[in-house]
Amino acid sequence: MAKLDVRIKESGKDSLQIELGGRSRLLYLVIFILLSLTVFFSIDPAQDFSSSRIGGTIFTFVLILLSLAVTVVVRSVSIDKSSGLVEKRIGLPFGLYSRATKTYVMGSRPQLLINSISGLYPETGMKGARMSGKGKMSLSIETAEDTVLICEGVSKDEISSVGQYLSHYLGYPLK
DSSP: OOOOOEEEEEEETTEEEEEEOHHHHHHHHHHHHHHHHHHHHHOOHHHHTSTTTHHHHHHHHHHHHHHHHHHHOEEEEEEETTTTEEEEEEEOGGGSSEEEEEEEEOOSSOEEEEEEEOOOEESSOSTTOOEEOOOEEEEEEEOSSOEEEEEEESOHHHHHHHHHHHHHHHTOOBO
């Protein structure tokens, strides 16, 4: 079973930063390196930049740039209890750049919610796939304005443990 891809860091006395997707970014880094090396060692400028092959060459470079972009983008959620704000953030690794894409005010009674996302997911590989009623679980925080998704995964135990940690640290009820 896949592990929950979340990293929680304390960023102050009453604030946490929850980074999402670290392992998947590593996968895209491997794809970026493999594609870059393959293109570097196999490109023939005379042939690959000719008018008959330029479309495939551009497509390959777009794939390389997309894998690089996915690799370097860090998505996170910041929860600051003292200021009463929840921010969805996007930035670069190692804190080189970060900006809030959306800020929510927690309100007077914020709470953490664990929900089941229903749906059908394949239980086996593509060959002989059976559909299962198992759904994903999500952890979100209910603010005055909206319900903000923190993370999601297939393991209820892992989602619950993250929810319990956040509930204990921030002092918000977990439902």
